[in-house]
Amino acid sequence: MKIEIRELPFAPWEALQRYESEVVADRYSGKFGASAVFVGSMRDFNEGDEVRGMTLEHYPGMTEQELGRIVAEAREQWALLDELIIHRVGDLLPNEPIVLVAVWSAHRKDAFEACRHIMEALKSRAPFWKKEQLDSSSRWVDKNTDGY
């Protein structure tokens, strides 16, 4: 398992390629029949307004711990081999990836369900906060919508 909170932009597919070849393929060669991935990227619109940029604040320490607890809970419910979570903080521009959640499992049902569960739990529990920059003002995002 790897959980990374980072200030700098990241390339999700390259990060997956690297993590899978360096870690997952090494430890679980021939065992991971299924991987499910979600990538959330910054859109340039929200609630009817054009969004120029975004600042992501987080609670250092608690964020990593809470994501670790979310993954541990998922492991109790599904048969997972490995997990990778990357989340941006700091200043973002439209199109930039915000979050990556990836899981590897022997079976596709576990991979699909655990990936979605981890993502929804991240949205509702991990201490991150978004502030959107509009043309001439900024605003905190109120709350995340339910994803089910």
Added chain:
Amino acid sequence: MKIEIRELPFAPWEALQRYESEVVADRYSGKFGASAVFVGSMRDFNEGDEVRGMTLEHYPGMTEQELGRIVAEAREQWALLDELIIHRVGDLLPNEPIVLVAVWSAHRKDAFEACRHIMEALKSRAPFWKKEQLDSSSRWVDKNTDGY
């Protein structure tokens, strides 16, 4: 949308990186908030036996058509921006990726649900057949298990 049936091995994360940067980011810049991906890889065990290799047969023409119909149905049910499906045929070795299903959407609910739906429909309808090579024999895979 791109549907590719290929004889040669493929690197799923590199294929995603390429398709997203060349096609999706170009057409839907700032619009795709969510992408969901499933990658199925060949395991080295099945039903208690070690599997040494696999041959994937398909029905050329119908396979592409059926996958196109599956994507069209998904587009009726969910708000999708783009889709990428890659599926191997021919001779495979353990660890090699068999299938990639990726969808891009503005919203994560649509991305998650459409990706899983397309994958399950592919499993139950797309005309592919697996033959496993064991130590000293080979066998056709009987049927796919239900993924829900």
Added chain:
Amino acid sequence: MTVKVKFFASLKEQMGCDGATVAIGEVATAADVWLAASGGKAMPTNVLVAVNMEYCDPNQRVRSGDEVAFFPPVTGG
């Protein structure tokens, strides 16, 4: 009329060929094509049928020149 018949995977191995052009009477269903192509064998219940690359019921009417495919449950992905 004639139709083009195709078999795939384990069914291809059982039939010993991947297909044939079959002559059949003008009014015929996919099931009739199976009987003509298989030499009268009963069609296994799990066999899937496609006419012109679309799934269909074995009772579907076929027309001259149609491609009629028979195959076992699919196992891709």
Added chain:
Amino acid sequence: MTVKVKFFASLKEQMGCDGATVAIGEVATAADVWLAASGGKAMPTNVLVAVNMEYCDPNQRVRSGDEVAFFPPVTGG
């Protein structure tokens, strides 16, 4: 005893600071810490509370040296 208080995001802006070390009586809950740190303001109903980086109820007892955090609904992902 003293506890370390933290505020985040819009709450940090409203409070005008990102935290403080607060002196409070020996028997105190997270809600008591809020009152001491906010100068007696009522805690908004949507505020989340974490003690030592774990979510908890505002009524949870705190101990000397605890880190008590208050923040608005989270909006990551």
